[in-house]
Amino acid sequence: HGFAEGDRILRVIADYLSAHIGKQEACARLNADRFAALLSYRDKEQLRERVKNMIHGMERLNRSQMEEMAYDVRMTAGIYQIEDKTEVLDKMLDWAKAALSRENMGAIENCGFYDTGIRERMVRQKELENHFEEAVSQRQFEVYYQPKYDVKGGRFYGAEALVRWNSPVEGMIPPGVLVPVFESNSMIIRLDEYIFEQVCRQIRQWLDRGFAVQPVSVNISRLHLYQKGFVERYLDLIRRWHVPPGLVELELTETVMFDNEELLGETLQGFRREGVPILMDDFGSGYSSIQLLRSMPIDNLKIDKGLVDDSTERPKLQKILASVIGLAQSLNIQVTAEGVETKDQYDLLKRMNVDYIQGYYCAKPMPCGEYEKLVYE
Ligand code: C2E
Ligand code: CA
Ligand code: CA
Ligand code: CA
Known part of the structure; x- marks a missing residue:
C-alpha cells in the first residue's frame, strides 16, 4: 500500500x-x-x-x-x-x-x-454492444449526479457524474455491469466521451440559466490513455460547449497510473495546462502508490470506499489514512472520501481533515433535475 x-x-x-x-x-x-x-x-x-x-x-x-x-x-x-x-x-x-x-x-x-460460461457471457456482451448506437440515439444513457459535501464549507459542493442505462429490454443496467462489458471491447471510450459531452452540455445550460455552476467530475476509463488524440478530443468538447475548464474534472483510477507513467504524465499535463482538474479515483482499492502523488499532477485524491469502511474498526489503518491525507494536503492535493454511509465514518473523516465527503450519508446519486433542486434552487 x-x-x-x-x-x-x-x-x-x-x-x-x-x-x-x-x-x-x-x-x-x-x-x-x-x-x-x-x-x-x-x-x-x-x-x-x-x-x-x-x-x-x-x-x-x-x-x-x-x-x-x-x-x-x-x-x-x-x-x-x-x-x-x-x-x-x-x-x-x-x-x-x-x-x-x-x-x-x-x-x-x-x-x-x-469456460463456456464465460463464452456465453461474451455473447451477451456482443448483444449489449450491438445496442450501443441505438441506445445513444434514443437517449437511453442517463447521467446521474452524486453531490459531494464540502466538509469545511458545511454545504454541498460539486458532483460526480455516474452513467445509468435505461434499456427498454433489460431495464436499468447499473455501471457495475455496463462498464466492465464496455471496457472489454473499447466501447467504453465512446461511452465516456458521450457522457463527458452530456456533462459539458449540461454545464453550459446551467451557465446560460445564470446558476453559479459547481464542478462535475466525469469517470474516464483507463483505456483512454492509449487512444490517440484523447486529450485534444476532450479539450475540443470543452471549447465547443464554452465550458470554463475548471468546471469539468476527470476521474482516473489509480490502477491506470501504473501502466505507463510517462504516457500518463504527459496526458495529465495536457489537461493540467488547460486548467482541467484531475482526480485520482479509488485510492486504496488496490496497490496504491504514494510516490504517484508526488510525481503526478493530481488535484484531488479520492479515498476508496473499502478503506473508509475498514478504517472505523482498525486504529492502525486510521494512522495510515491520516498520514496519506496529511501528505496529500501538504502537496496541495485535496482529499475526498468515498462511500461514506454512517455518522461514525463521517465524524472520523472530518476529524482527519478530509476536504470532501461523498456517500449515501450525505446524498445518493440522483437524476439531473433533483440535483439542480438541491444545489441551484
Ligand atoms: P466509482 O467511480 O468509484 O463511483 C462511486 C460508486 O459508488 C457509484 O456507483 C456510487 O453510486 C457508489 N456510491 C456512492 N456512495 C456510496 C455509498 O455511500 N455506499 C455505497 N454502497 N455505494 C456508494 P455506481 O454509480 O454504480 O458506479 C460504479 C462504478 O462504475 C463507478 O465507481 C465507476 O468506476 C464506474 N462508472 C460509472 N459511470 C461511469 C462512466 O461514465 N464511465 C466510466 N468509465 N465508468 C463509470
Ligand atoms: Ca469515480
Ligand atoms: Ca471511486
Ligand atoms: Ca470504483
Whole structure:
C-alpha cells in the first residue's frame, strides 16, 4: 500500500513466481499487482492443482513476512488454456482476465478457468454492444449526479457524474455491469466521451440559466490513455460547449497510473495546462502508490470506499489514512472520501481533515433535475 512493504510484497511474489516456473515457461509482471505466467500442462486438473499450490505458496510466504502489516495478502488466478499456438498474447490475457472475474470464482476457490460460461457471457456482451448506437440515439444513457459535501464549507459542493442505462429490454443496467462489458471491447471510450459531452452540455445550460455552476467530475476509463488524440478530443468538447475548464474534472483510477507513467504524465499535463482538474479515483482499492502523488499532477485524491469502511474498526489503518491525507494536503492535493454511509465514518473523516465527503450519508446519486433542486434552487 504505497509503503516500502507494498513493494516488498510484490518483489517476494515476483521472486517466487520466477523460482517456480520451468525452463520452457515464462512469467512477467503486467502492472502494479498483476502477474502473468505462461505454463505448460498435461491436463486441466494438474494445471489447476499447480496454480493453486503456487497461490498458497505465495500467500504463506507473504503472510509470514508481513505479520506486522495492516493488510492481508490475498491472491487469485484466472487460467486460460491455449489450444492453438497461433493465438495472440493480448487475447489470451483478456481471457485469463475474464476467468478471473468475481462471478466466475467460487466463494472459496482462488483460481478459475476460462469456460463456456464465460463464452456465453461474451455473447451477451456482443448483444449489449450491438445496442450501443441505438441506445445513444434514443437517449437511453442517463447521467446521474452524486453531490459531494464540502466538509469545511458545511454545504454541498460539486458532483460526480455516474452513467445509468435505461434499456427498454433489460431495464436499468447499473455501471457495475455496463462498464466492465464496455471496457472489454473499447466501447467504453465512446461511452465516456458521450457522457463527458452530456456533462459539458449540461454545464453550459446551467451557465446560460445564470446558476453559479459547481464542478462535475466525469469517470474516464483507463483505456483512454492509449487512444490517440484523447486529450485534444476532450479539450475540443470543452471549447465547443464554452465550458470554463475548471468546471469539468476527470476521474482516473489509480490502477491506470501504473501502466505507463510517462504516457500518463504527459496526458495529465495536457489537461493540467488547460486548467482541467484531475482526480485520482479509488485510492486504496488496490496497490496504491504514494510516490504517484508526488510525481503526478493530481488535484484531488479520492479515498476508496473499502478503506473508509475498514478504517472505523482498525486504529492502525486510521494512522495510515491520516498520514496519506496529511501528505496529500501538504502537496496541495485535496482529499475526498468515498462511500461514506454512517455518522461514525463521517465524524472520523472530518476529524482527519478530509476536504470532501461523498456517500449515501450525505446524498445518493440522483437524476439531473433533483440535483439542480438541491444545489441551484
Ligand atoms: P466509482 O467511480 O468509484 O463511483 C462511486 C460508486 O459508488 C457509484 O456507483 C456510487 O453510486 C457508489 N456510491 C456512492 N456512495 C456510496 C455509498 O455511500 N455506499 C455505497 N454502497 N455505494 C456508494 P455506481 O454509480 O454504480 O458506479 C460504479 C462504478 O462504475 C463507478 O465507481 C465507476 O468506476 C464506474 N462508472 C460509472 N459511470 C461511469 C462512466 O461514465 N464511465 C466510466 N468509465 N465508468 C463509470
Ligand atoms: Ca469515480
Ligand atoms: Ca471511486
Ligand atoms: Ca470504483
